[in-house]
Amino acid sequence: MSRFQILNVLYIAALAFIAITERYSTGIEYKVLFLLFLSYVFILFLGVVFTQLNLYVEHELAGNARYNEIALSFDDGPNAEFTPQVLDKLSQYNVKAGFFLIGQKVDKYPELVKRIDNEGHLIGNHSYYHHIKFDFMRSREVMQEIEHTNKSINKIIGKTPHFFRPPFGITQPRIARAIHQSKMIPVAWSLRTYDTKKSKFRVIKKLRRKLNGGDIILLHDNHPEIIEILEFLIPYAENNGFKFVRIDELINQKPYEIS
Ligand SMILES: [Zn+2]
Incomplete structure (x- = not known):
């Protein structure tokens, strides 16, 4: 049973409790009903915005925090300019990562996709169009996006x-159904850096403060500051006893369908 079903x-x-007690009281307490309704809508909203609540679908969020293993993940590529630079950097430090690719860009840059795979990194699905209205799509449309990209x-x-990994980190019941x-396997993250929105200084500050064993770190290979962030993060993490592994190793799940 999902948390959404338990909530319902x-x-x-x-x-039912209100209905039963109503029989013995003077009138329906509309305020109570209204507050109940409001709190229900509010929890549904939180579940949509905060993937980590796992309200509609159980995401993989992190590995075991007792171990020192962590995993890098990059969303929204492949990017003609920055993905090769990220791959060069990862190769320099001999770190394997996960890339959640947008299908439309996969079709545009097949050589980059091949390179990501050849260099031992993991490839995940991040929808076909990464459409701004993705969160309002029907299950069937979400499934088409997933299948097209695959x-x-x-x-x-x-x-x-x-x-x-759903675009924008948002999940609602229709997306959950399509994933199912x-x-x-829905894969989210435990450490979101907001690297496309915040300066590299703030990203680095957050990484220093929040990095934990088992973390899946969310980054993007589509902006210039990613290189300097990696130049900080990889040696910093390794000097502090962390070991980079691929997400599939961290969460112990098979990354590809065997057909
Ligand atoms: Zn994205």
């Missing part, structure tokens, strides 16, 4: 991704 059961139980990736590397029906 709890609210139905609360309504086909594009499979055509290039001969493997079908098993990991899916596509048999994808």
